[in-house]
Amino acid sequence: MPMLRIRLTGSDDTARAVINLLSSVEGIEHVEEIDDLMSHMDDADSSSAGLSDVAGPKMHEIEVEVGNAATERKVREAIEALAFDLDAVVEFETEEEG
Structure with missing residues (x-):
């Protein structure tokens, strides 16, 4: 079964809205938010820690x-429309099992 990975840049509320949308689409076998395994250089000792231009979605x-x-096509279209409405950025990556 094809696996679709979605990278979403937005708030936690936006991510929940996308997951809720996905859960309601017929033909979806599994939906899961994956924990971020890599730090994004948010070093607490950095001179830029806490600055407004580092804090963001x-x-x-x-x-x-x-x-x-x-x-998959239906999911892409629905998520692109929702992301546009919620002012979020979305990126898709498809992985075929085989």
């Missing part, structure tokens, strides 16, 4: 197991 990675290519 968070990055979320979501894995979605889709049943087929038609479902």
Whole structure:
């Protein structure tokens, strides 16, 4: 089954909205937000720690197991529309199992 990875730059509320949307789409086998395994250089001792231009939307990675290519297309379209409405940035990566 194809695995779709979604990188979303936005608030926690935006990520929840995307996950809720995904959970409601027929043909989705599994939805899971993956913990960020790599730090984004947010060193507390850095001279730029806490500055407003370093603080911003968070990055979320979501894995979605889709049943087929038609479902994947439907998911992409729905998420792109929602991300646009919520002023978030979304990026897709597809991984075929084989």
